[in-house]
Every structure is written in structure tokens, then in C-alpha cells.
Amino acid sequence: MRIVITGCGRVGSALAAQLARESHDVCVIDREQSARRRLPLGFPGRFQVGNGFSRSVLQRSGIAHSDAVVAVTSGDNSNLVIARTAKEVFRVPTVLARVHDPRRADLYEGLGIPTVADVTWSVNRIHQMLLHRHLLPDVTFGNGETLLVRSAVPAYLAGRRLSEFEVDGEIRVVEVTRGGRSLVPGQTTTAAPEDVVTFVVAARCLHRLRAFLGKELGT
Template sequence: MHIIVVGCGRTGSLLARALAERGHQVVVIDPNPDQFIRLGPNFRGRTITGVGFDRDVLLRAGIDHAQGVAAVTSDEMANLLVAFIARQHFKVPNVVARLFEPERAALYQAIGVSIVTAAEWRAHRLEQLLCQPALNVMDTLGNGEVTIVEIRVPPAWAGRPFAFLFIPEKVIPTVLIRRGVARIPAPDVALEAGDIIRISIATDALEELRAQILQAGGIECAS
């Protein structure tokens, strides 16, 4: 995957190194070239000195063929601009942004951007959102027998009823999030591509669900 990381602070540099180590093509953008020292001498990606929401800078970084963009600067408005440009102008499928003010969450989600809050500023969480956007594990219950996941509805499932995911004793869809608004829908509500569904699932059924999502057009990270 070709992934652009905007911001080379602690979180951005950790994320960029982790992605590069997995074999992805990584480009890091930061206005301060001194920040690139955080990447270490063995970093195999590219670096570009510039402002992350500058269209020319993004084009130099290859945004026109990027599969993922992470906006992780310390400036939330800059992150929002980067996310908006990536999603709305260049149609990048997987965009993650660092969020400081929770009340702005709906604004990000309305344009199809995954968010990471202050409590989740871990490179691992960002990598998970970038590389496994179709299915994200949120929690496990009991001794791990049940897993709570969020899935992003793939294009092939658009128009199908919310309840089609229900499998007795295996899969129970509970919440639908559409354009940042969460609700418990009627079983016959039609799904839209990009909807997020929170599901309780028997852990031993996880891989089957993941395979179904990928078969339907969901995207998963691959080295």
C-alpha cells in the first residue's frame, strides 16, 4: 500500500516506521525537516518538507494513487483540512485523522474519515485503522469468547437490510453509524456503503466475517 503520513511528531514517526517495516510505501510530510530525525537511520520511506494540506505537496507525495492517509499533526484544523482534501478531492479510501476536540467527531465522520482521540493516540491504533478498515476489534468479553467489532459496510452490501448480518448465537449487529450519527435501526433499514456497524460476534466466527467483508469489496492491509 502507498500511505502518506502528515506530521512527523512522536505518533507520526512511530506510525511511519511501523508501516515501512511492514513493507508499505510510506511518504512522510512535515514543515520542519528537523522532525525527520525521529524516523531513524533505517527508515526506508520518503520524506517531504512542506505543509500537509498544500495540494502540490500532496501530489508530490503521490496522493493521487495513495491507499491511505494519516493526518497526525498537533494542529487539529490542519488535520481536518488534510482529511477533507484526501477524501473529497482525491477519493483516498482510508483516511485517519488525529482528533483533539470530541465534539468535532461528527464532522470528520461525515466525510468518511476514521478518527483517533486523545485516549487512542497510539501508532498501533492508527495502523489498525489504516490497514484493516473493514473490521476493527473494539473489545472482548468474558474470557474472550465474544468480541465487539466495528465493520465498514463494503460496496456490495449497499441496499441490503441491517438484519441480514444476524446469525443466531453467532453474530448480532447492534448499532448503525451513518455520517457520524449512531442509532439502533429497524431490522429492514437499508445499508449504505461506508456505514459503520457495531457487532457482537462469537470470536470463533471472526475470520469468516472478515473473509465475507473482503469478498464483498472491503479493503484490508497487505504488505
């Protein structure tokens, strides 16, 4: 993915580093050159000095060809302007913003801009929303390290034991909804067409679950 991150504070720098490690094309914008020091040595992405709400700065970042924009500056007003510009002017497919004042979250949501809050939780949540949109968690635990995720079972997996979907220490099947009724599966319970399965999954392993289910999800 081509991702533009505006704001190189704790959230922006941590998110940029994680995405770069996963070989995404990342451009980070911050108005202070000194913010570059927050990125790891050898950071393979680009760093651009400027105000993220400036259209010319955004254009130089390559926003016109980006897949996602993440607004995580220190100001809610700036994040809103950046997010709206990315969404309404440049038509970026995925736009996310950090909100510092929870009372403003409804304003963002009313404009169709998903929001996140808090530092550690924000990095995990933004990462999930960017890369695993089909598997957004119903519940998160701790700082987002463990997730509760529900997904329909792809047709090609029907007839297989649900225990085969598990990976020790990473993915567990904890519930199945079948025909409107919920059940706790046993070791020999097999998947049926139209089952909805609840997984407990380590956030760092969400990509593995996504790959397993991806054929049906089209991701």
C-alpha cells in the same frame, strides 16, 4: 499499501516506522526538516518538507496514487483540511485523522472521516483501521494491545472445532452467537454456518486472524 502520513510527531513517526517495517510504501510530510530525526535510522520511506494541507506538496508526495492518507499534525484545523482534500479532491480510498479536541470529533465524522485520539492508542488504532478494516475491534483493552473482535465464520470453516481457531497467547474464542442465542464454546464445540464468533486477540497478531478468515472476507 501506498500511504501518505502528514505530521511527523509522536504518532506520525511511530506509525510510519511500523508500516515501513511491514514493507508498505510510506511518505511522511512535515513542515519542519528537523522532524525527520524522529524516524528511525535507515527508514526506507520518503520524507518531504512542506505543509500537508498544500495541494502541491500533497501531489509531490504521490497522493494521487495512494491507498490511504493519515492526517496526524498538531492542529485539528490542519488535519481537517488535509483529510477533506485527500477525500474530496484526490479521492483517496481511506482517509483517517487525529483529533486533539474530542468536541470536534463529530465534525469529522459528519464528513465521513474516521478519527482517533491519544498517542499510543492512536498508533494501534490507525494501524488496525488501515490494514484490518473487516476486523475492527468492538472493545480495546489497555492502550490497544488486546482487542475483542467479532466476525462471521466463513462457510469453509463450518464443521471445524472452534478450538482450532485459537493460537496460544495470541487468539482465543470466547463466545459464539448462533441463531440469535449466545453460548460459551467448549473444547469440542464445532462451528456452524452463520455463526458469529467473538475473539480475544493480541493487536500484534490481528494479521494472523485476518489471514485465517480472509478467504471469505475477500481481503
